[in-house]
Amino acid sequence: MEFKVLIYILLTGVFVNNYVLQRFLGICPFLGVSKKFSQATGMGIAVIFVMLCSTAVTWPIQKYVLEPNKLGYLQTIVFILVIAALVQFVEIVLKKFIPALHKSLGVYLPLITTNCAVLGVAINNITDGYNFVASMFSSLGAGAGFLLAMVLFAGVRSRIENCPSPKSVQGLPITLIAASIVSLAFFGFSGVIDNLLGM
Amino acid sequence: MKNNKLSILLRGLIAENPVLVLVLGTCPTLAQSTSVIAALSMGIAATLVLVCSNMVISVLRKIIPDTVRIPCYIVVIAGFVTVVQLLMQAYLPDLYKMMGVYLALIVVNCIILGRAEMFARKNNVIDSALDGLGMGLGFLLALLAMATIREVFGNGSFAGIEISFLADYKIPILTQAPGGFLVFGILIAIVNKIGPKKGAEKRKNFSCEGCPSASLCGKVSCAENCELVAGGEPDAADTKKEEGNA
Incomplete structure (x- = not known):
């Protein structure tokens, strides 16, 4: 596949089809862990990591195990179990061999065991008919888009905390309304990528 | 006793509405509320899975070891999701296409796992089924409320039928992503203002209660x-x- 196409897939995933802000996947961690900048970054990096690992495992399983044996209908069950097991496995491996990384990412790993964005990206890669390399780029794009949304939103939220707001919109409602405005801002990107790469 | 069963069923509808009070299942609520048809099919599919999985988990509650219960629940839920997927693919191919990845993502819907964890593993089969039905209908109700607002004001139609006097006053942004966040935020704010006080603390923060x-x-x-x-x-x-x- 042409390199330009891969870059296109990557950038669309980050800006145009942002998983959190445009496709509504992974809202739980987006709203739950975006209170502080450091947490948002940690969570975002952990999500990128898990998305890449899970795609690297689920794509070959789909292509070389499920499809040749005509077991495509088991996709949902197999993917969710593989991802859940993989996250546990990664956590154990990190703890044993790279304790420093485990210290900074380990907290977030259990929280994304069954994050719907992780499963969503694995399934979307198959439905969109990407090959292995394109799938990895699309996962990287999805993860990077998640990180970007988390980091931007953490900034917005820290401002909201200091603002007086009516009692009934305090907490979640005002957070959602702010998310709506951040999501609106991402609309601006939709034409940019196409023009930039001349697609 | 009868009264008690009725209260289990009705609790999910208003007092402990999974979406607006417990704030679970946010992703499908936001994604599938652009039109009333989508909301209805999502709600019914999730209710079906919820009732079936609640019943099976309740039957198996004494057999499943406590330490590996979450993976067991996920397998049961994923099994029913696959059944619903295959049924929809066979009989309602248009809806199946419209729902896309969100149908498979019912597996990770916090409401279903949450009810298994909070209710089905401690109660008998009939109560669990009723609880699943109530929670499912509550989810459906909240989805419909959101979809109605978004479709009527955003697209000037209801369930695909054009409302003529609104044709010139559409707010298209409501049917897109930002509109979803906005309408959901405003709905929760309204529930905060007029709704039951019991869940007020839960609504303030995003809870992990149903999280796998x-x-x-x-x-x-x-x-x-x-x-x-x-x-x-x-x-x-x-x-x-x-x-x-x-």
Whole structure:
């Protein structure tokens, strides 16, 4: 596949089809862990990591195990179990061999065991008919888009905390309304990528 | 006794509405509420899965070992999701295409796992089925409320039927992503203002209560949990809440 196409897939995933802000996947961690900048970054990096690992495992399983044996209908069950097991496995491996990384990412790993964005990206890669390399780029794009949304939103939220707001919109409602405005801002990107790469 | 069964069923509809009061299942609520048809099919599919999985988990509650219960629940739920997927693919191919990846993502819908964890594993089959039905209908109701607002004002139609006097006053942004966040935020604010006071504390923060990983991270809400584990000093309110949970 042409390199330009891969870059296109990557950038669309980050800006145009942002998983959190445009496709509504992974809202739980987006709203739950975006209170502080450091947490948002940690969570975002952990999500990128898990998305890449899970795609690297689920794509070959789909292509070389499920499809040749005509077991495509088991996709949902197999993917969710593989991802859940993989996250546990990664956590154990990190703890044993790279304790420093485990210290900074380990907290977030259990929280994304069954994050719907992780499963969503694995399934979307198959439905969109990407090959292995394109799938990895699309996962990287999805993860990077998640990180970007988390980091931007953490900034917005820290401002909201200091603002007086009516009692009934305090907490979640005002957070959602702010998310709506951040999501609106991402609309601006939709034409940019196409023009930039001349697609 | 009959009264008790009725209260289990009705609780999910209003007093403990999974979406607007417990704030679970946010992703499908936001994604599938652009039109009334989509909301209806999502709601019915999720209700079906919820009732079936609640019943099976309740039957198996004494057999499933406590330590591996979450993976077991996920397998049961994923099985029913696959059944629904295959049925829809066969009989309602248009809807199947419209729902796309969100149909498969019912597996990770917090409402279903949450009910298995909070209700089905402690109660008998009939109560679990009723609880599943009530919660499912509550989810459907909340989805329909959101979809109605978004479709009527955003697209000038209801369930695909054009409303003529609104044709010139559409607000297209409501049917797109930002509109979803906005309408959901406003709905929760309205429930905060006029709704039951019981769940008020839950609505303030995004809770992990139904999260599949909650048993791993000790059932404190995500942000607090991360603060605790990362070594940050939780403030007074957090500590209090944690004691409540323990």
